[in-house]
Amino acid sequence: MKILIIEDENILANSIQQYLQTEGNSCDTAATFAEAQIKIGVYSYDCILVDITLPGGNGLDIVKALKAQQSTAGIIIISAKNALDDKLKGLYLGADDYLTKPFHLSELNARIIALVRRREFHGQKEILFQEIKILPDEKNVWISNKKLSLTRSEYELLIYFIANKNRVLSKESIAEQLVGDQADMLDSFNFIYSHVKNLRRKLIDAGAADYLQAVYGVGYKFSVH
CATH class of the missing domain: 3.40.50.2300 (Response regulator)
Structure with missing residues (x-):
């Protein structure tokens, strides 16, 4: 966060x-x-x-x-x-x-x-989105009954996406979420693409549906299609 x-x-x-x-x-x-x-x-x-x-x-x-x-x-x-x-x-x-x-x-x-x-x-100890379950106290993510291994940035991205599900998130807001006010000094947001790509791949490989959508020229959206 x-x-x-x-x-x-x-x-x-x-x-x-x-x-x-x-x-x-x-x-x-x-x-x-x-x-x-x-x-x-x-x-x-x-x-x-x-x-x-x-x-x-x-x-x-x-x-x-x-x-x-x-x-x-x-x-x-x-x-x-x-x-x-x-x-x-x-x-x-x-x-x-x-x-x-x-x-x-x-x-x-x-x-x-x-x-x-x-x-x-809403005070939930378990964050649920479709087949994705997150235990924020332990920072553990499960897809159905399979534990998912994520980097710190990937975990923060997933939390951010689910907290803002069905909303289009700009690359700027995602960068601020990951690196704070240092986002102003970035020459590009290419690192976001890498994190999103890796998170999306790990979720799909673990059996989750593809919830991440790129919104051309703006950013990304996390939702059920």
Whole structure:
């Protein structure tokens, strides 16, 4: 999934980013209020981690901005402040969860997984699409009774496609999902073609129907024909 980490403590931000990336996520960071505003205005995310105290502004105003633009991202406030009024205000504004520093990265990861599952897949522990079954907690994919071996990028692509089934996804949005804001620096989106081709081949070889369709000049669509 694609995650934005809004945190001004560089060591903590880097630790969160590295940990979540090893868990198969694409992570962007923002160290100031102004940088966070730019990121949420340009990119879309599955989950956004928001520190309350930021250089140049208050993280709660970021939550307000996200709700004003009707963002579908899950929001988790991470802050050293343990005051009840900060927690209640953040939740009242529309944040989904609140985690007080210091915290274990494994707990943060578990909360992110649970949050995104609630928002995108109605809390299901199993994601089902036709003969495809995904167990997001273990990051395992099954086709009927056959376990499928996917790379991190292929797994993220499959989740992204199923979460947006029947919608045409642009190459730009797919690139952002896989590599975050580094997508702006890419000379081409040829790598997307390779990932999609490999994912499609693995699904078909394992016995799944061909659900991936190329939409000429735009991107791809995942649906039952």
